[in-house]
Amino acid sequence: MARNKRPIQKICCIGEVMIEIVSDDGVNAKLGVAGDTFNTAVYLSRILADTDVSVAYCTALGSDLYSQIIMKSISAHGIGTSSIEIRDDKNPGLYAIDTDENGERSFTYWRSDSAARTLFQAPCSVPLEELTGYDLLYLSGISLAILTPEVRRNLLHFVSGFCKGGGTVAFDSNYRPRLWESTKAARELNREMWRLTDIALPSLDDEIELFGDRNETDVLRRLGSLGVEFGALKRGALGPINLTTCQKAQGLPTVAEVVDSTAAGDSFNAGFLAAHVKSKDVRECLKAGHNLAAEVIKWNGAITPIQCI
Template structure:
């Protein structure tokens, strides 16, 4: 839902899990990258923000292992603020591997059940929910919520509601990984609660249909509207985004000319769209910016490219 006119925002926090990405090659070799859905969005936001007054920070928990240190180093290279990252002595960073088919569609294998990110906002820790107050906008995803214990998840949603009452903006992508949730009903309930504390919604139609069992895009749009979602974009892949503000009409989006790997398509869209909004762009311009960045990213292997 949106509360009147939206104020400008320049201090952005992305909350979630950063992981080590194992990218296979037909030769049998593998490349290690640093990635993760909300982290990918932070990377693209930080790259877009260079030379502007917009700052991007990442909020997560990491271990003390070599790969956690690598992730921290790469964040700093991209200009992402790392002052609000918990460091755990008893947990490590999570891992995932990507396989892509001939059409560029990907499948994932995860090793994340004991990742440090699952302890974010949990005692004992120095990073608390009070950190939200330091930012103009907070962005998170369904994965950000699904990895947390139920009690912490509830506390985070409550904190986001209080943050909004104090003038903060919340952006949310219901990015869905069924295996991360306790059960299907919990995913439905948590996402419904999140839409109630969201200002800018950036879900994908596929995720929304998977979570709620909607039979069509029209059903997704009707349900989101009934939930109070009136700002943002519904991602529809090559069809381009749908304007959830319903303030534009007749927009068309050129399909990507080259599709190699669709990893981070939605994450990069979110960054392009949200940065345009942060910069004061109108809805049509922001939708186009998100679509163009996503189209560029899926022309390359892996989640992260330099832009």
């Protein structure tokens, strides 16, 4: 992990937040608001509510009814909205979740022309420089995939300077093949992000799918060669691997109940990051991430009722 980092008082999560449709019984459905980095922002905001650390979200929305619903939801979760771009001619993305009897989910998306895809495109009222005022930036492979190639390059250039200036960057590759124009582009961008990342939060399955690694040993070796030395390799019910020691985290409870695994990785990331912000050691960070994810997957949808977390 890079040294000479300033204290973390202001966090910004970057990406796309969408309207979520969750099937209740195969006939009815519930409407919600979710998205990978947004889910993490929600759980960060809940966990850090009793601290002086603030959590904000950076995305682009429209001015339509559903964008307004999303904006109200963001605010209701105690998440800052000052870094949200408004595009009057765009709408938010939408996705539906169907869950099988084992808690595994499948997704259907409608997001190809969403407002979030225009984030940081000129002209804009929220340029990349807006992010300079934060201490921790959290983003994912989805955050990168939805952007144009030019904006991706600009974002990586900004992130490099942000890191050198004492900011902390956390990243989860969260690979979704359909969002990328090619596997080659996804590999190149993710390699560069791993080189810049202070807190790495990859999932084993994503890394194997994207890079063709044979097993977790290959994944750990490749990440290490890119300079990754702090964070967690998520492995679902098997428990995370400490990226500093490359050893499995010990003493974690068994995940006994899975209702919906939608936000398992997102909530793990929130638990890990919140513990890190509170100056916990990496073992406590791993435990916090695992325990939060184990609770979240007991509930349907990405965001649990607030009394649960």
